[in-house]
Amino acid sequence: MDLSVIAFWSFSTLAVLSAIGVVFFKNIIYSVLSLISTLIMVSGLFFTLGAELVGALQILIYAVAIVVFYVLVISTVPEYKGKAIDPKYMLLSLPVGFLLFLELAYVSVYGAWASNTGIFKPEVLNEIGNVKAVSTILFTKFLFPFEVASLILLVAMIGAIILGRKEQVMDEEEVK
């Protein structure tokens, strides 16, 4: 058996198991812990598939920044609220989750069919490394999406500030 196959199966099993944990743990902190585990396992999957840069950035952004944000949010939620399970949300979340799954499945199947190796043959990749290949592609072929990404980030930042500021909320109440 090939090593990468073993790695792929163990990482994906662990990722799925901890993803189930995220959903079914009643204690909210355990959910966050298994979320960290899921994210690290997914980055392990990226590593086994050879996408080093994406894997490392996955750990850096998801496992650090986003989870820290979750921890902050959780610290504002009392423990008893974190434990409550309300089945009525399932009515909404199950179909939406299924739709998302369908979309992801479509994209990945379509992508597998439509993708080509592009200018980077495996020999070239081994020579210059995955990181530089991704970067070169990003800054030459996908230049426009890259610049648009900055605009999206700007919009997200402004939105976050407007939503998150406490004074703003007070003002809206006064207007009403």
Added chain:
Amino acid sequence: MELIGVILGLVVKSVIFVIGMFLLAAYLTLVERKFAGHIQQRPGPLHVGFHGLLQPIADALKVITKEDLVPDFVDKLLFYMASLLAFVPAIMILAVIPFGEKITLFGYELKPYITDLNVGLILALALGSISIYGVIFAGWASNSKYPMIGGLRKAAVLIGYEVALGFALVGPIMMAGSFSLREIVEAQQGFFGAFIWYQPIAFIVFLFAILAETGRTPFDVQEAEAELVSGYNTEYSGMKFGLFPLAEWYIATFVLSAIAVILFFGGWNGPHIFGPFSSYIWFLLKLGIVFMFLLWVHWTLPRYRVDQITELAWKVMLPLTFINIFLTAFIVVIKG
């Protein structure tokens, strides 16, 4: 069969690295205590062994034979896991750090690192931040006020320094053109090739981030002895407690100063005056200087407030890193 051989070799090497790091960290406690003592005009450990040379062993024995207390209201699993969560990522940074050049000894090729990754720097950065979770979860699991406040403070500090640290690393990466720590060292040849001459701003920001990440003094809000008894580890005892200072104060500081040496001081580059081990000696020498500087800062400065740390990070350090990125872009173009 070949694979099993490779894995066995890696296991042996990892065990040597981990045990070696443990012994080193134990003696780093002695170094720190001696240094802190002399800075305050007292001699530090003196009685166990010659000038306290056996003190770390006595401390280790004490920590390992202490009663393993678990307070009443804690979340037991998380309580144990938090100390591991602080320790494992901190020591895992060691795996990506190269300590010198490859040497051939008695026909064997010795590699002074576990792995050399193309994305070593980002992984080191990410693992260093993950070890902060140990502190945050320790605070949460203890279910007591002081640890809780300590953990949340650490989260606030993390929010502060993380961004500045990420952007500070962009400068050296641009100069070297790689994330691999080995290649970054190889890009700094000669005395004036070291990146500290081109990246002083990035170095200051990086120093700030190291101090904040390892919880050393100007930013040690998570265990501020004067306000929160001992911060996040108030409820801990025995080896569970021992892993925290080991991970945060010694292993993380050691490893991050190694990264600082690699990024800014040319790693193991230096004149070959010590024979075959020259590169190791240079590396450890530079690492020792950076480590002692961190200790020096720790035992000099008073403590910042939490909001001051975040404001410092977001309003001073982050703009500095932006400036640094633009300056470096010009420098690289001019240097060709």
Added chain:
Amino acid sequence: MVGEGYLGLVVFGIVSVVIGVALLIVNRLLAPRIPDPMEGYPYECGVPLYDKSSWLSIDQKYYLLGLLLVLFDLEAAFVFPWAVVYKEIAKINAGFIFTEMFLFLTILIVGYIYAWKKGALKWQ
């Protein structure tokens, strides 16, 4: 093969976990167990507990900065690949790669200044 370098990392991680757990277990085995009625009491400077749990809601002053952290880390994720290839592309076409990142960073610095002016970087 790219993945092989990571074998060492995984092995190292497992070894360090095993050693960490072993230390905890050794402590558990060696340590004396002397039960005391108050030994499990949370430390509150000797004052009786005000409330048993501290898992209550805490007014988090850094909620907004946490959001901004996510955004800026995403931004860093775009800057890192740029920094890697900058040196090589700068040899070919320096103006192009510089302008590209200049635009990207300028847009984000605008957002940063907006956040500063709106007081999002403050203790709320």
Added chain:
Amino acid sequence: MVKVRYVERPTLSTVEKIFFIDFVYGLKTTIRNFFRKTITTIYPKEKLVPPKRFRGTHAHRAKDGNEPPSFVVLAKFMEIHDYESRCVACYMCQQACPMPTLFKIEAEQLPNGKKRVTTFDMNLLNCLYCGLCVDACPVDCIIMTDEFENAGERRNQCVIHKDDMTERGISFDRRRGNEPDRIWIDDKAREKLWGQIEWT
């Protein structure tokens, strides 16, 4: 009315902000201390001699001929031999003490009409070493010595009695009686550490 005076916080100049001048000053101070000689005493091996005014374990002065005039008057009613405790059982120390249960003083009437102190116990576990009893004593009997190692293995070892207090008082007077009353035994050592003091 209370006048509140606001003190402006000292601000750093631009040069100081940019080059971390105050930070460097701090580092300089600590590294200077690093190369100085240590000033600690290695306690169980070396012991400092405390100043004469040190408030250590209590003692009784003996009747040795240096008594104040008040004692000469009171001694006529007391049965006190030479080199015994001067205590006249006036209970002034107990009155002055902030702790009501610290002293246990008992006296008896002898058939010849004189008074003899039978018990003078002090429970030092309750003592906060404030020295009020020393001030209150009318016959200069109870004093505080320079002995500071009064830890015991059991609680009842911390109760001191009249006889050992007298003994301690005699030895204290013999050791330190003629010494000038000041804190620093060596003025030069003080000047080296703290510098010259300027009196106004």
